[in-house]
Amino acid sequence: MPELDSGATAWILTSAALVLLMTPGLALFYGGMTRSKSVLNMMMMSFGAIGLVSLLWVFYGYSIAFSGDIGGITGDLSAAGLRGMLESGTEGGIPDLLFAGFQLMFAVITVALISGAIADRARFGPWLLFAGLWATLVYFPVAHWVWGGGWIGELGVLDFAGGTAVHINAGAAALALALVLGRRVGWPKDKFKPHNLPMVLLGAALLWFGWFGFNAGSAGAADGAAAVSLINTQVATAAAVLGWIVVEWLRDGKPTTLGAASGAIAGLVGITPACAFLEPLGAIALGLIAGAICALAVGLKYKLKYDDSLDVVAVHMVGGIIGSLLIGFLAIEVLSGEGNAGLLYGGGIKLLGLQAVGVIAVLVYSFVVAYIIGFAIEKTIGFRASTEAEVEGIDNAEHAESAYEFSSTGGGGGAFAAAGIGTSAAPKTEPTEPVSEKVAG
Amino acid sequence: MPELDSGATAWILTSAALVLLMTPGLALFYGGMTRSKSVLNMMMMSFGAIGLVSLLWVFYGYSIAFSGDIGGITGDLSAAGLRGMLESGTEGGIPDLLFAGFQLMFAVITVALISGAIADRARFGPWLLFAGLWATLVYFPVAHWVWGGGWIGELGVLDFAGGTAVHINAGAAALALALVLGRRVGWPKDKFKPHNLPMVLLGAALLWFGWFGFNAGSAGAADGAAAVSLINTQVATAAAVLGWIVVEWLRDGKPTTLGAASGAIAGLVGITPACAFLEPLGAIALGLIAGAICALAVGLKYKLKYDDSLDVVAVHMVGGIIGSLLIGFLAIEVLSGEGNAGLLYGGGIKLLGLQAVGVIAVLVYSFVVAYIIGFAIEKTIGFRASTEAEVEGIDNAEHAESAYEFSSTGGGGGAFAAAGIGTSAAPKTEPTEPVSEKVAG
Amino acid sequence: MPELDSGATAWILTSAALVLLMTPGLALFYGGMTRSKSVLNMMMMSFGAIGLVSLLWVFYGYSIAFSGDIGGITGDLSAAGLRGMLESGTEGGIPDLLFAGFQLMFAVITVALISGAIADRARFGPWLLFAGLWATLVYFPVAHWVWGGGWIGELGVLDFAGGTAVHINAGAAALALALVLGRRVGWPKDKFKPHNLPMVLLGAALLWFGWFGFNAGSAGAADGAAAVSLINTQVATAAAVLGWIVVEWLRDGKPTTLGAASGAIAGLVGITPACAFLEPLGAIALGLIAGAICALAVGLKYKLKYDDSLDVVAVHMVGGIIGSLLIGFLAIEVLSGEGNAGLLYGGGIKLLGLQAVGVIAVLVYSFVVAYIIGFAIEKTIGFRASTEAEVEGIDNAEHAESAYEFSSTGGGGGAFAAAGIGTSAAPKTEPTEPVSEKVAG
Amino acid sequence: MKLVTAVIKPHQLDAVKEALHTLGVAGLTVSEVQGYGRQKGHTEVYRGAEYTVEFLPKIRVEVLTDEIDVEKIVDAVVAAARTGKIGDGKVWVTAVEEVVRVRTGERGLDAL
Amino acid sequence: MKLVTAVIKPHQLDAVKEALHTLGVAGLTVSEVQGYGRQKGHTEVYRGAEYTVEFLPKIRVEVLTDEIDVEKIVDAVVAAARTGKIGDGKVWVTAVEEVVRVRTGERGLDAL
């Protein structure tokens, strides 16, 4: 048993906390983009994913992904329940259980990412069912393929922190669900304007902050690889912000805050698989490209008429593909390992080819399985909310709540707030104790 | 003097920062739950606690809690002003002053937790007075009892990160203050709906994030105990989110976001004393139980007719009791120390008995002293705001501010905002220099 | 090459992430203080600074600040593009590239700080131009003067984490820009009330949290200096919150949340240069003074009639001066180095004199150069927005967006939101693909 | 037909609604308004300077009714909205020439 | 001159606007209101207790017009706002004695 490295342990403890924060960050990022009548449902999809996937990870997810290997395809159940890991050891200087905790956070956010494609119209129960099935059938095995000793990693495909396992994986599933659930009422004729852009920016900021744990934490230690990952994450993201808003400036005449926030996420996604393999100038190039191309990719859904509501496909799937492939151009041998130089750094075409294999494999597998799960749910218990619920607000239909209780004239002073309008008048039942009837739709 | 462990130091530096963030997180969590006319007062109670308790901690709080011991009841004043600690040493590998800083954050949040019980109706000045007195008479000595070499810790009661010292302590004081200040105008007939649920979720998320520092930082090092604490914190909280919303689903027909957020806090509270003593499956069990029982415990206040406005009792007091007692069932000897196995893991009843002693002692002491302090303040300078202030909005009455200045039609476009309504027209006095008269109520 | 210290590396990785978070924190802090029609523009100035300055830092900023030295005035271009640093070494136990990444975050936030002075009226493009020029001509060289081996540091001036290089530097530039751009329409007659005070508090909290990385991270290691810095940062800030609100209480009759938030920032600014040189009681004294004086300094702008919209001068310039000079009174030799005792701790006047030199040099240089750059921009491409844009809302004029899309009656229920008002009706162009015409003003 | 419009204090809305209910009036329309009158607003502090917030939140209630009930309705609203303190508001009556129920197209008294 | 006031369901606003446009009516003023009527509100849950939200969001549309067009306008609004479900709202007409266009000071029919 290798000795525990307290510095590495400190950094991975921190990183795990940072990655956990990303999912609420995502909930804010997505939630701010919806209309005010569906923000709670949007956020609940993230919080539900945290709740459910965390438990599945303990029950069998970690084991499938990282314990044992069956034909390069899946792990086994030898570490189910994380039993026996309390004292098991310290792989690479950190406690095994810490590694399991750190990776748990990845499983959670990957599932949550998908929900942006089905904003405003997904029922919460079926979403939880989907989340559990997709995590089990797609995320856990794919994590094994890429990082757990499975076939993609063995092939030599490079994915430092999750370009294939996380972003392409989630983005392809998002596309599948957008197709299964169909377009929202009024789309694309109506504008679905974000109801709270400062909230979008806050969410993007928390994602950015947490992403340092995601990327630099994937080094598994507090070392040079973590340092390179951290600075590359920063500069690629900065470049992508500029890349996206410059596209808007040229095309539409003005740079938008939604563009700046989206650009940041596109940059973070793009640099994820590559962060430990590039020099900072390479990371900047990658970021500019990811920002600009994802900005253009948003137009796809209008062309192809699928309602990927919050652009999960354009940002995560496309951004993940860009990042994974650009490794083939920009990797530096001293960082990515012997024989892994990118095309622009004197390497051959082989690495690029491998990367493409990884991209396509995950994309196709995730899309197909997600489509089947989603379709099955829609045809059985029904995935999509009723049109009435959608038009009147899914927050009330699914959660019996509405997000805000302001009034036109601000805190404390509004007439409706003061009159208790919206807050309602008398409770239907005396709340001496919680009522037991079902809520009427 | 033991050598400094830079990894441990790195983790406790990080943890201290994380725990600091919990108090503003709490301010958002609580603030979002109030009505829009009292959100600022709610948040100011937290910020005021940060300001005041931090200083008291330096002056004498640390010393009372952690320096010396007088009969198991209290520390002495040998470390007042934290003087002489600059080079004093490195207990367990981290600088003493860092330990003092880390524990400072605990004192701050414990006091702030209480304020949720008296939302919408507490005057700010008396609150500060209460905060200072309660910290001095209750928190500092109780922290000594539990962690500073006092009688509870010596007895063998297990409290890893603050089930008794923090949560039961604050929850019992909250109950006392709810009784002293009495019910809000309109309670329980009117619904006191949260004015901003995304803000509640954001606050819960920051609390969750910071809680990793609270729990895993309580290991005092970056080691296996920290790792166990981190993953247990995550999975117990996830389980409690599910536990709470499942209760709602069954009872009310719909899961709410307020329930998800409250469930998260209930889980965090429950796992706090136990986090380093359980295996992950035990933590999941604890979380499910804490989430479900706290969800039901919210109904108590309607039954017993006390207005614990934001459910500090149901979440912190009840959750703290559950967590403290479940140690007696779920502790694993290899983690909790020889002879400390829980009932379900082959241990005896003794540990459970000890835990009950710790729970009751802190609960009774905190409740009684908080009631006396609160009562004395109410009868002398007055704790509760006037009915008029309460009805028209305590934010304006206590802070001469209102929280928001939106307009019905959104940022930048609203007619009232554009007309400067709410923002007022002319200043009463030319603001060439700050005015000196008192603000009229 | 010294060996890598994994604990130090873990802490600086964490600190870099913390400091990054400060800039979005600032965006929220500033954004909440503007009116709802200009919040996006305000926040975009911060996000734009992150985007641009991060890249300039890689291109040549780091090299000018920290690589080589030409006459004490500037570095050279030997590390341009951060090339060759991938394996260069580990100065003081952490990878060089990590130090570069950590310092990058300082450059970003310093530039972003300036923007608060020109809220509501600055065009975004010219702001980016200013940001790039000021970073190049002022921040990079001044960082060299203070920390990179330049004349101020060599002289013996103490600035642990950026009282001169960051806060006075940004505050002086803010004053220059406030003068160049002139007063807002209606100022000072109208009240420019913060549109979202909980957002201001959230921003202040994220700044506070991130500032632990800023100050304690400036130790460059996880050691005693970091520990002292952390606790001093906490208690000085807590004291400054009290200092500011006590001034308000005495002067205006009520403590405000805006005051508490501003006090926190004033305390953080004040302790920045001094955090590793004081004992905690000294830090509390510094905080009380900084909070109280900055609270009074806000009145200056009304007296002198410059519209420093969000009080960058009163908080950052004045706070930075207070902190830098108080080192001369409060420094403790065992922390600040032999011969560096403050006046109150038995030292001489020399340290105070040196501090004054540092203060004045940075203040004058930054003010003059910022004024020239700003003036040149205003006279050529125009810095200030049109009066019409200012009155109707710069968010729409500059970014073709508005921040919020609520409705008077809250989430999901509002009639305007439901009717799509504000969200507009039909798109001007069929959004089958992004349109290419320019946006009409 | 008549339209009774009332500008009242927000907290009196519940009482007004109850009073109208008792009279058998099943429908009404309310909106948020701001009132300026003898009742003075409150002061807020910003950066040490005081500002008067002059407009106060009020609720406007509108009830369509027939000629016969109008007096009863006015009296009921006035009674229910009264707190006796300054700022209680106003009630006024205007003539309505035609009313249509959108759902059915019914006109006049049938539309009420 | 006349003032046509309509309280309608939010989602019908677009249709009403179109219908008026077709009639050549170029201007209108809308505001947010809350309606209380036969249509029942929804329930929300808070801490396990159910509360009825009684008021429902509606849009008030106001159109100034001359005597001649008023019938056409009423009919157009009623037709466009109708969904046939409960809660469709009301349209009513009141007499206006004078109208002024602020920009020009024009009065009466010229001001429309």
Place this chain on the structure above:
Amino acid sequence: MKLVTAVIKPHQLDAVKEALHTLGVAGLTVSEVQGYGRQKGHTEVYRGAEYTVEFLPKIRVEVLTDEIDVEKIVDAVVAAARTGKIGDGKVWVTAVEEVVRVRTGERGLDAL
């Protein structure tokens, strides 16, 4: 009695309030509305597509007055609200049959 209603640009509210004050009118009620007229709205961009925001924020001002003052009030409001640019709004007058001051129950002219 009369009710003067004005739909004006938000920024003119201060001027209108001043003008009314000068005339001795002590009370008024304002509300937020959205106007649609010859003045065109602005465009916003979302994901690369432009959308026209057609409705513009306006303020509705309502003043109850007696027959004698009504002309002066209309003139004062029109003068104060005018910027000369398109979108300045409209002022109109309707007859009021009864006014009650809630606080006292006073009716008619005494209630103003």
